[in-house]
Amino acid sequence: MNHRIRNQLLMLLDTLIILIAFSASFIIVDVPSVVFSINYWLSASIILFSYHLSSIYFKMNRKAWEYASVGELQNILKTLTVAILLNGSIQFILFSHIQYRVLFVTWVLMVLGIGGTRFLWRLKKESTFQHVKERKRTLIVGAGSAGTMIARQLLYNAQCELKPVLFVDDDPNKQQLDIFALPVPGGTSQIPELVKAFEIERIIIAIPSLERKKMKTIYESCLQANVKTQILPMIEDLVTGKLSVKELRDVSPEDLLGREQVKLQHELIESSIKGKTVLVTGAGGSIGSELCRQIIYFRPEKLVLLGHGENSIYHIYMELKEEAGETKILPVIADVQDLERMREVMQLFQPHQVYHAAAHKHVPLMEESPWEAVKNNTLGSLNTATAALENKVKSFVMISTDKAVNPTSVMGASKRLAEMLITHLNDRSNTSFTIVRFGNVLGSNGSVIPLFKKQIERGGPVTVTHPEMVRYFMTIPEASRLVLQAGSLSKGGETFVLDMGEPVKIVDLARNLISLSGYTQEEIAITYTGIRSGEKLYEELLNSDEIHEEQVYPKIYLGKATKIPLHEIEQFITQYHELDKDTLRDRLLELANRKTFPMEIVSTG
Numbered sequence: 001m002n003h004r005i006r007n008q009l010l011m012l013l014d015t016l017i018i019l020i021a022f023s024a025s026f027i028i029v030d031v032p033s034v035v036f037s038i039n040y041w042l043s044a045s046i047i048l049f050s051y052h053l054s055s056i057y058f059k060m061n062r063k064a065w066e067y068a069s070v071g072e073l074q075n076i077l078k079t080l081t082v083a084i085l086l087n088g089s090i091q092f093i094l095f096s097h098i099q100y101r102v103l104f105v106t107w108v109l110m111v112l113g114i115g116g117t118r119f120l121w122r123l124k125k126e127s128t129f130q131h132v133k134e135r136k137r138t139l140i141v142g143a144g145s146a147g148t149m150i151a152r153q154l155l156y157n158a159q160c161e162l163k164p165v166l167f168v169d170d171d172p173n174k175q176q177l178d179i180f181a182l183p184v185p186g187g188t189s190q191i192p193e194l195v196k197a198f199e200i201e202r203i204i205i206a207i208p209s210l211e212r213k214k215m216k217t218i219y220e221s222c223l224q225a226n227v228k229t230q231i232l233p234m235i236e237d238l239v240t241g242k243l244s245v246k247e248l249r250d251v252s253p254e255d256l257l258g259r260e261q262v263k264l265q266h267e268l269i270e271s272s273i274k275g276k277t278v279l280v281t282g283a284g285g286s287i288g289s290e291l292c293r294q295i296i297y298f299r300p301e302k303l304v305l306l307g308h309g310e311n312s313i314y315h316i317y318m319e320l321k322e323e324a325g326e327t328k329i330l331p332v333i334a335d336v337q338d339l340e341r342m343r344e345v346m347q348l349f350q351p352h353q354v355y356h357a358a359a360h361k362h363v364p365l366m367e368e369s370p371w372e373a374v375k376n377n378t379l380g381s382l383n384t385a386t387a388a389l390e391n392k393v394k395s396f397v398m399i400s401t402d403k404a405v406n407p408t409s410v411m412g413a414s415k416r417l418a419e420m421l422i423t424h425l426n427d428r429s430n431t432s433f434t435i436v437r438f439g440n441v442l443g444s445n446g447s448v449i450p451l452f453k454k455q456i457e458r459g460g461p462v463t464v465t466h467p468e469m470v471r472y473f474m475t476i477p478e479a480s481r482l483v484l485q486a487g488s489l490s491k492g493g494e495t496f497v498l499d500m501g502e503p504v505k506i507v508d509l510a511r512n513l514i515s516l517s518g519y520t521q522e523e524i525a526i527t528y529t530g531i532r533s534g535e536k537l538y539e540e541l542l543n544s545d546e547i548h549e550e551q552v553y554p555k556i557y558l559g560k561a562t563k564i565p566l567h568e569i570e571q572f573i574t575q576y577h578e579l580d581k582d583t584l585r586d587r588l589l590e591l592a593n594r595k596t597f598p599m600e601i602v603s604t605g
Contacts, residue, residue: 011052014114018051019044021109022102029101043091043099047106050086054079076115080107135163139191139200139227141218142207143167143174143184146232150206151180165198188218195225202518203229228518268488270298272353272395279304279351281336281384282358284312287399290480291355296320298484302328304349307358308335336380342387353395354388355483356381359415363403366411367533370584373414374576381418382573389429396431397487398422400495402439406593409533410585413592417569423493424566432492436483439471439498448506452513460524462510466531470503486556499555 022044058079084107088098138154140147151164167179170187177184185194194200203222207215208231222229278295282288283305289312295303303320307313310333317331330349334341336358359377360366366373381398388396400419403412419435426433455462479498486496507526514524531537572591576584 013117014051014055015048017113017117018048018106018110021113022047022106024109025102025105028105042094043087046090046094047083047087050090051080051083051110054083054086057082077111080110080114083110135161136201137165137199138162138202138204139195139198140164140167140182141169141188141191141203141205141222143169143171143179144207146208147206148179150204150232151182155180162202162204165200166194168194188221191218191221192224195227200225200227203227205229205231208232223512223515226515226518226520265485265488266298269484272488273298273300273484275299275301276352277302277304277349278353278355279306279345279349280355280357281306282356283307284309284316285357286476287480287483288355288357289316290476291357291483292316292320293323294477294480294484295355296323296325296327299325300327302330302349304330304332304345304351306332306334306345308333336384337375339383339386342383343390346387346391346393350391351388351393353487354384354393354397355487356384356396356398358384359399359401361401361411363409363411364532366414367409367585368581370410370414370581370588371577373410374417374573374584374588377411377414378417378421379573382421385422385425385433389425389431393431395487395490396422396433397483397490398433398435399483400435400437402437404437404592407589410588413588416592417572417588419495421566421569423495426493432490434487434490434492435495436486437495437497438479438482439473448509449513452510453517456514456517456519456524461527462514462524463527463529464507464510465529466537467505467507467528469506469531469537471506473504474498482555489556494558497557499557 058075084103088100088103091098091103140151147167147169151167154160154162154164164180164182166182167174167184168186168188168191169175169184174184175186191203195203203225205215205218205222207218210218219229273295278300280288280292280295280303283292284307288307292303292305303324305313305317305320313331313333317329320329332345332349334345336342336356358380360373385396385398398418400415401412403409404416404419405412407413407416419437422433422435425431452462482498486494486498489496510526511521514521514526517524568591572587576588579587
């Protein structure tokens with residue numbers, strides 16, 4: 001039905017309702033003799049005129065009555081009240097008196113008639129939804145503004161596969177009530193029982209602004225239910241229109257970390273970045289690209305995106321170009337293994353600050369190609385740092401890994417040697433060289449989470465190396481923010497270590513991901529493949545010689561720098577390509593694990 005026909009039908013219907021209401025009001029107030037007199041027809045014409053004039057003013061004809069709610073009811077009441085008041089005023093002018101009782105009864109009957117027909121429209125729409133294809137019974141966690149918003153959307157969206165059945169909410173004032181005819185039988189601790197009692201097939205968490213620790217408790221209740229769980233986007237994204245309530249995302253294991261977002265010292269970071277030229281190596285990688293996203297916020301004059309892979313650099317360049325504002329985004333294809341090219345880049349752009357995130361990081365792959373690990377991670381870091389030193393870069397921040405602590409792998413050892421070289425360079429230059437060390441980041445390229453998700457999508461099994469293997473984890477944005485904060489605290493020569501929280505068992509991550517995807521471990525099995533070459537059961541962030549107990553900033557610790565004579569590393573770098581794989585690996589690990597007296601670093605706190 002098009003807009004014009006719809007409006008004409010509503011106008012005819014309203015006219016009929018008003019005439020019936022007006023006539024009935026005379027009978028109800030016991031003045032039936034007036035009905036159909038000249039005064040009656042004149043008064044009826046006046047009230048019809050008053051109503052249609054008011055309805056135009058309040059845009060009654062533009063309402064989508066199939067979605068009518070309290071707002072539309074208020075609109076009806078305003079329209080009819082103004083119509084009656086206008087009618088009474090005209091009556092007084094023409095007849096010198098007002099039929100108060102008749103007008104009041106007419107108003108009541110019009111509210112019932114016009115309001116009733118409008119809400120019948122909505123009921124008809126609702127009945128249509130009852131006959132759509134079978135939908136998944138859904139529990140909504142949170143009966144606040146976000147929860148009621150999504151419940152309403154799901155109730156009146158015939159294309160959606162989800163059918164809201166109930167809310168749960170920890171607010172005792174909402175429990176045992178009905179909202180949108182959906183019960184609120186209890187709180188979040190009762191989710192597992194309620195899922196069974198109401199035969200729930202899907203859970204939606206609709207309290208996106210809740211603090212992380214409380215959210216973690218809710219996630220754990222959902223895990224016990226073994227039902228696919230999704231979460232509403234941040235309410236800010238909904239309000240600004242970035243995301244729709246339909247765009248639910250799956251709950252991921254990073255949500256289960258329960259880590260509160262770190263509060264940055266923005267002024268300190270801004271003073272080191274704003275209006276300056278910043279260069280990021282490995283800018284197309286997981287950490288490098290997120291660093292660039294965070295750096296843009298602090299408005300550098302230029303941001304140089306340096307990377308070896310043209311596709312990844314192109315993607316981050318196109319993304320940041322939209323958000324850059326006055327910052328110039330400069331993509332550069334270059335290889336950190338090429339010293340002369342790195343010198344050219346540093347000389348061309350004269351960066352004030354360099355974040356070195358380029359690295360080979362896959363432990364098993366580097367075991368098979370140790371020459372590439374040394375060439376990229378050790379020599380590449382030395383090349384980048386040397387070029388920075390020669391061009392008087394003020395600050396150089398190298399991103400390292402927990403695998404560099406007491407390394408047992410080629411990858412960890414190659415990063416450990418890079419750390420030693422960076423520390424040596426700091427002692428003989430005006431450039432501030434700093435190391436920031438942290439563990440695994442969830443969702444990064446090649447991490448276990450994307451692998452687990454693919455295995456679950458294929459129906460399993462999910463492969464875990466060892467039932468006791470544990471790792472430290474943090475999210476990519478948190479790691480990147482802490483890297484920037486550590487860089488702003490640097491005075492030169494420090495090894496900053498990020499607080500990774502409690503270590504997590506890899507097998508627990510796998511179990512959680514299976515449960516959050518709506519499967520049981522009988523449906524998706526977990527198999528153990530054995531520890532791979534170079535891997536540890538657990539990781540360390542500091543060895544015993546490096547530990548400073550105090551934090552210099554929330555979630556940032558300061559380590560101690562361990563040194564070996566520089567000539568030993570330089571000699572190794574000149575000869576490594578001549579060694580066979582086993583000899584190279586042994587020599588690399590021997591150098592990286594060399595124990596000498598540590599040099600104390602003065603705390604920046």
